[in-house]
Amino acid sequence: MSLVEVEFAFFLPLVLILHWLLPRRAWLQNGFLLLASALFYASWHPRLLWLLFVTALLDWWVGLRLAATPRPAAEDTTPQARAARRVRLAWLLVSLGAGIGGLAFCKYAGFFVEPFADLLRTLGFVPSTGPLHVILPLGISFQMLQRLGYTVDVYYGREPACRDPLRFALFVAFFPQLTAGPISRAAQLLPQLAQARRLDFAAIRTGAGELLLGFALKAFAADTIGRMVVDPVFAAPGTFAPADHVLAMFANALQIYADFAGYSLMAIGAGRLFGIQLPENFSVPFLSRNLPEFWRRWHITLNRWLFDFIFTPLTAGHGLMRGRIRTGFLLVFVLSGVWHASASGAMTGYVLWGFLHGVGMTVQATFDEQYRGLCRRDRVWVQRRKSRGYQVAAWALTQLFFVSTLIPFRAASLGDAAAFLGGFVGTGAQRVPVHGLTQATFLGLALALPIVHHLVALDACRGLWTRITQLPAPVRGVLVGLALVALTVVVPVGASTFLYRQF
Amino acid sequence: MSPSEPRPGRDLAVxxxxxxxxxxxxxxxxxxxxxPQHLPEVQEGMADLQASDPHVLVLGSSYGRAFWAVKDELARLTGGERHLAAVAVEHGKLSVYEWILQNRILPVLDATDASGRRQRTRLQHFVLVTEWWDSLPYGEGDPGANLPALGWTLDHFxxxxxxxxxxxxxxxxxxKRWRRLFHDFALVQDRGFHTxxxxVRAALVGRIRPELRPEAVAARLEASTQLLEESIRGLGHAEQMRAWRSILSTMRARGVEVTIVLYPTMPAKRTQAGVATLERFHALAAGVAAEHGARLVDLSQWAPILDTDFGADCDHLTAEGDAKFARLGLAGPLAFLRNGASSERVR
Incomplete structure (x- = not known):
């Protein structure tokens, strides 16, 4: 089940009504939501439901074991302290091994089986391997990061272990975030689940608005852009006119944003309907004026996880990587690329995408360092940095870099990515198949929606948006009614693809 | 919350x-x-069957809808004596009819009351309405979505x-359930098709609806004629033929008179190649009918049905066409439905 499929239109209202009819007891609400989440997961593959709970149970158990072995003080070098450290590390490795090992097997085994079989054949053996069909469990990457975040936090003593298995299972399996995040942190979600939630109409109103806006971004904007522009051009790169390649490159970025930010917004809205606040996942990233800012605004929960659990321990720890910020960037972004690589897709495109961003971040860090030097020597450089020209150029460069790196991210192979790039200067004559005024209008609206979603965050427009949200309820009702009419008519039938589901 | 701020619950409700x-x-x-169009589908057909003890049971593709007009005409001609129930499965295919017969219709026909007696005892005629398309294999990427959409109940799902x-x-x-939930809403029925x-645009500028424009109808006619002509190659797919035989033998074994009706084809589509397809399918139907002692009523080239009796889809009869089909059919090739089963055919 996905949040944009028709089954969710039956599932959500039913679960929501039953949830709020229950007595306001945390264990009862958690138990009911866990049951609903199990149904949600089982609707994907009923026979693999055990996987969700076994992995959750394992990390819950690891958390308890870590809590049972107190963390010795850093300066404590007694044999007991060393033994405790070893025990704690062993439990952490159990969690990491199960999580990362399971993910690696499900996502990447297919990449290595055939090359390994080729190697054996070269050596004269006759391997009896067929194609390896590993089912990629629903949302496995997102759940794995959420669980590992918990065990690492407990290991470092930043979070207490959760003793309630029901609460922990819901922390892992809460259905709005089950498929594709946002990746919640223990500190944020577990305390919420410890309390009974009370019906808050203001939160329901906000959540319903987020659901509606998220649905518009996902089901209308992303699917319309994909179907009309991005899919055709990426399916036959090089055969379309250069202008269409340019359009598809920018449309691709808007589609991925609308697809994932829309889905995340739906998840956040759905969570809010149950009185649970999930973390923000996108914050108008296309307004960013440098790469670090961009990555603080795009897929926020993943990047925060990568920086908190990989980058910071590596570059601020006591190991070889201490202080090596640029290498840290490269490593984190290549890892991000590997994480994005799907079982069915080509890994190299994702890894290249990650590598390019690692390089981009190191270049940015070097540039910032040099520029700070200039500023120290002459304050005029500070003024230059604040000038409109500088800001516009920085914004354009940042966005152009991001948008162009999405070409290998999206292309089926590196060859296709090269063909796409060649299409910018090629002689292809095919045009994007947009026929008639209706389709052209739809495409224009679909492209405009994610852009407008950004514009309302600008200072100049924020006041207008605030005034709209403060209009009298009947007027807002008319606007919502018209939005529902528009969505009912324009959302493509069978619009059910979700790009980020595969990760 | 300030005193002037409306209560969130009331605000949300408004x-x-x-x-x-x-x-x-x-x-x-x-x-x-x-x-929004309200066409009788499997659900309506099953509801009618469950509420009655019909003399005639019709199963078939969307063409089975024409038999709702036959049902009315039959009731009129017999003063309400004889009842016909029609289960029409949009998008066809014989394997789907077989599934619906086995999983939906037979349990109703075999239903018993508290004393163990069968509730329905009057069935005399079983009519399978079909055409050449139903014997083609499913196309690539077409898993037969009409079965879950139209045939399944919640239990099956x-x-x-x-x-x-x-x-x-x-x-x-x-x-399908979602669309039926809002079946009176034009907006929901159109959802995403953009028609x-x-x-609305056409109405605002006083033009005819796009799908009714002559060029659109001509394009549809050309496409469906081409499909008819080219389909000769795929006729009689093994799975569909197996299902066909299964349907006939199942109903023959129940002691009812079985008839295969081949639905009228629009005269404009009956090109030389189109007729070749129709004749090839007739031969298949005649063979299956002979195997199972069924009657074959081939109306695919029935002269009384004219181009003007067909709707803008160039495939189905209009409401008036349905009425004409019922009137002329029950006066002619379908007249046997007015009577009980002949002992010779039931044997």
Whole structure:
């Protein structure tokens, strides 16, 4: 089940009504939501439901074991302290091994089986391997990061272990975030689940608005852009006119944003309907004026996880990587690329995408360092940095870099990515198949929606948006009614693809 | 919350209520331009069957809908004595009819009362309405979505989900339920097909609806003629023929008179190659009918049905065409439905 499929239109209202009819007891609400989440997961593959709970149970158990072995003080070098450290590390490795090992097997085994079989054949053996069909469990990457975040936090003593298995299972399996995040942190979600939630109409109103806006971004904007522009051009790169390649490159970025930010917004809205606040996942990233800012605004929960659990321990720890910020960037972004690589897709495109961003971040860090030097020597450089020209150029460069790196991210192979790039200067004559005024209008609206979603965050427009949200309820009702009419008519039938589901 | 700020619950209720009214109002406004169609489908056919003890049971593709007119005409001619129930499965295919017969119709026909006696004892005629398309194999990427959408009940859906989870195939059940939930809403019925927008635009400028324009009808006629002509190659697919034989033998074994009706084909589509397809299918039907002692009524080239009796889809009869089909059919080639089964054919 996905949040944009028709089954969710039956599932959500039913679960929501039953949830709020229950007595306001945390264990009862958690138990009911866990049951609903199990149904949600089982609707994907009923026979693999055990996987969700076994992995959750394992990390819950690891958390308890870590809590049972107190963390010795850093300066404590007694044999007991060393033994405790070893025990704690062993439990952490159990969690990491199960999580990362399971993910690696499900996502990447297919990449290595055939090359390994080729190697054996070269050596004269006759391997009896067929194609390896590993089912990629629903949302496995997102759940794995959420669980590992918990065990690492407990290991470092930043979070207490959760003793309630029901609460922990819901922390892992809460259905709005089950498929594709946002990746919640223990500190944020577990305390919420410890309390009974009370019906808050203001939160329901906000959540319903987020659901509606998220649905518009996902089901209308992303699917319309994909179907009309991005899919055709990426399916036959090089055969379309250069202008269409340019359009598809920018449309691709808007589609991925609308697809994932829309889905995340739906998840956040759905969570809010149950009185649970999930973390923000996108914050108008296309307004960013440098790469670090961009990555603080795009897929926020993943990047925060990568920086908190990989980058910071590596570059601020006591190991070889201490202080090596640029290498840290490269490593984190290549890892991000590997994480994005799907079982069915080509890994190299994702890894290249990650590598390019690692390089981009190191270049940015070097540039910032040099520029700070200039500023120290002459304050005029500070003024230059604040000038409109500088800001516009920085914004354009940042966005152009991001948008162009999405070409290998999206292309089926590196060859296709090269063909796409060649299409910018090629002689292809095919045009994007947009026929008639209706389709052209739809495409224009679909492209405009994610852009407008950004514009309302600008200072100049924020006041207008605030005034709209403060209009009298009947007027807002008319606007919502018209939005529902528009969505009912324009959302493509069978619009059910979700790009980020595969990760 | 400041004293002037409305209570969130009341505020939310007002927004929802007004939004619902706006949705309903817009829907009312566009209904004259693109009225939602209410076609009798499997659900209506099964409801009719469950509420009655018919003398004639019709099973078939969307063409089976024409037999709702036959049902009315039959009741009129016999003073309400004889009852016909028609189960029409949009999008056809013999394997789907077989599934519906086995899983939906037979349990109703075999239903017993508290004393163990069968509730339905009057069935004399079974009519299978079909055409050449029903014997073709499913195309690539077409898993036969009409079965979950139209044939399944909630039990079938849940059993399938428990087995394989929700997928693109069984999701059709939910999509159809969603549309039926809002079956009076033009907006929901159009959902995502965009014909509504074109129709509204056409109405605003005083033009004929796009799908009714002569060039659109001509294009549809050309495409469906081409499909008829080219389909000669795929006729009589093994799975569909097996299903066909299974349907006939199942109903023959129940002691009812079995008839195969080949539905009229629009005369404009009967090109030389088109007729070749029709004749090839006639031969297949005649063979199957002979094997199972069934009557074959081939109306695919029935002279009384004219181009003007067909709707803009160039495939189905209009309401007036259905009435004509019923009137002339029961006076001619379908007259046997007015009577009980002949002992010779039931044997």
């Amino acid at each position: 927004v929802v209520l007004v939004a619902a009214l706006v949705f309903w109002g817009v829907d009312l406004a566009v209904r004259p331009v693109a009225p 849940l059993a399938d989900v428990a087995r394989v989870g929700i997928n693109q195939f069984n999701r059709n059940y939910l999509q 509504l927008i074109d129709s």
